Amino acid sequence: MTSKRALISVSDKTGIVAFSKELSWLGYEIISTGGTQKALEEAGINTLNIEEVTHFPEMLDGRVKTLHPMIHGGLLGKRSLTSHLETMKEHNIIPIDLVCVNLYPFKETLEKPGVTEEEIIENIDIGGPSMLRSASKNFESVTVLVESSDYETVLSEIKENTETSLETRKKLAAKAFRHTASYDALIADYLTNSVGVTEPESLTLTFDLQQTLRYGENNHQKASFYADKQKKAYAISSAKQLHGKELSFNNIKDADACLRIIREFDTPAAVAVKHMNPCGIGIGETIFDAFTHAYESDPVSIFGGIIALNKEVDLKTAEKLSHIFLEIIIAPSFSEEAFDLLSQKKNIRLLSLEMAQKETVKAKEYTSVLGGLLVQEYDDLVENEEDWQVVTKRQPTPEERRALAFAYKAVKHVKSNAIVIANDVQTLGVGAGQMNRVGSVQIALDQAKDKLTGAVLSSDAFFPMADSVEKIGEAGIKAIIQPGGSIKDQESIDMADKYGITMIFTNTRHFKH
Structure with missing residues (x-):
């Protein structure tokens, strides 16, 4: 029997073959199952099937395969407690020292066009989160990985010290709990919405880090930008930055205000925003006319402003824009000539966003207050004249x-x-x-x-x-x-x-x- 065991079962197989080869070379016996085991075996890596560990067949169409004492006993058993070690020995439970698991693609399934509820439910992972939680609880002895970006760190530490450090294991355990919490939040949100509950007794939200900002509203405030886990097409988080400095905290808030305003208009429209208030809104037959009207609304306040336009920026409009100091220009697209002209300014941020997707605005808004959170519906009321x-x-x-x-x-x-x-x-x-x-x-x-x-x-x-x-x-x-x-x-x-x-x-x- 080898001295170490690793359990590997991943949906995202990025880098998993190279990682597993290294573990095997370092003396780890690898337990695997399903598609992961097939990929490893095809790469010439010897593995143990889950059934060889549990001595119990996979059942209920794969719903039950890792939920077994031979797996969870190997994960949860405390190596520092003689009583645990004796119990494990009595039941022939071999410790599992490393777990590399990521979960069924629930979010990706939700986003599939025409997906059925049955398919969504079947992509709720049970065994994966259970193994991650067991391994994370026992971080004193078990290394747990949920992302391929951590493979190299873990391999380096094992090569250098024969095992990972306690600090690394604890950090990875925290990441694993964040991973399962985010996963469960998506599931809770889906089921809550599907049964029409509008005021759940607990609010579960999940967002992904999109950008670490230089600072917040002021330069003594730390800040970060998180994007909705279920990416929204019409949102500043989905805009593609084509040119310029990275967005700041205040840039993002002002750009969001721009998008909220310009979604009111279907005809060519331009919006200028300063400090989250519009200083100019214009519409016209062309985007040039619309921007001219917006600019003439307040040619003083527009200086240093954020501009959103809902049609492609052509050269004529770009020439007018180029004469003004602006922080950001957001548009569905820029003609090649317009982009070449505007990008001559080193620091101006040019962002593209498909404006036609405006129906995907988030239905709820969240505002933090000291000690809590206010939740309300987005004010998307369409006035009936x-x-x-x-x-x-x-x-x-x-x-x-x-x-x-x-x-x-x-x-x-x-x-x-x-x-x-x-x-x-x-x-x-x-x-x-x-x-x-x-x-x-x-x-x-x-x-x-x-x-x-x-x-x-x-x-x-x-x-x-x-x-x-x-x-x-x-x-x-x-x-x-x-x-x-x-x-x-x-x-x-x-x-x-x-x-x-x-x-x-x-x-x-x-x-x-």
Whole structure:
């Protein structure tokens, strides 16, 4: 009998043959099963089948093969306890010193088009997580591996010291428990959703490290970027960086804000964001027109901004973009000439993302608070204009109605208290994040002061008093859209009538804190 045993059973066979050859050369007897055993045997590596260890046949279509005392006793037996060693000897249980296991491809199965529930359930691994947990619990004696990236470290330590260090075993055990926890979280999420539970008593989430960031919001804060385990097509985590410096914490948050806004539009659209608020939104017949409108919305604030465009960037648009200092440009694609021009700027980040996949936005949002987590549905409400109610004497013109619809799409993405002044193709003034709505109105008016002819105004929530409407009327704006719902709505309606303003109530609020 050899002095060491390794149990190897992997779905991802990357590097497994070379790793197993080295272990065999180092004196390890290898236990394996299924496709892994076949791959090793074909490479000339001698293995023991699981049945030769358990003396019990694989059964129930493979559902039961490693769940056996001869396996788990070999993993869990404490080598430092005489009583454990005596029990193992009594039952002919040979210690297993190394476990290399990764699990049935549950996530990949979930993502397969047309997959059936039966196929999903059959890809829930039971034996694999059980072996990983047993081996990890006994890290004092057992080395456990779940990723091929750790093979070289383990082999190097065995070659140098005949075994892995306790520190390495403990680190690998922690990784194995993270691996099984993430795996179980996906299963729990699938089953929870399939039975319609919306508020589970425990929330299980799993994300994969995508990027270690240089720092967070400020340079004294450490930060990392994790992506949803089930990758979403329409997300900043799925964007492909084509050029420029790596993304920062603030870049990622602003880019995400850009994507949330631009998904509102199907026609050519451009969005400029600063500090998670839009400083310019434009639409047009072409992407050049759309960006021109966005730029002209606020040519000052766009400096150092994040830009998203929902159509390919052509050379004409790129030439206009190239004259502005920008942090990031996100688009479905860039023409060859546009990319050549924009990439002459060393640090600008150019990202591509397929905008047509916007229906895959995550259904839930998570916000951390001290000691907890807030969970809510994503605000993807599609406004039904037929439900809007004109509450004033004057009806909106067709032009005003188009502009009001555009402005209301924009205002839901501005920090509350939010006010947006716009026409039917661009934002003209944005009042964001003020402690009172009158303040937001004033900021938006000041910004749009030279462009108020024919402009309309939208508010993310109701006007609690008539003072905002009075200020709007004095400025000459003749159309307002707001949710309504204040106990003083009638005062605002009366004030609108006084100034000949048409006002629509949507009956839906869009706070953004």
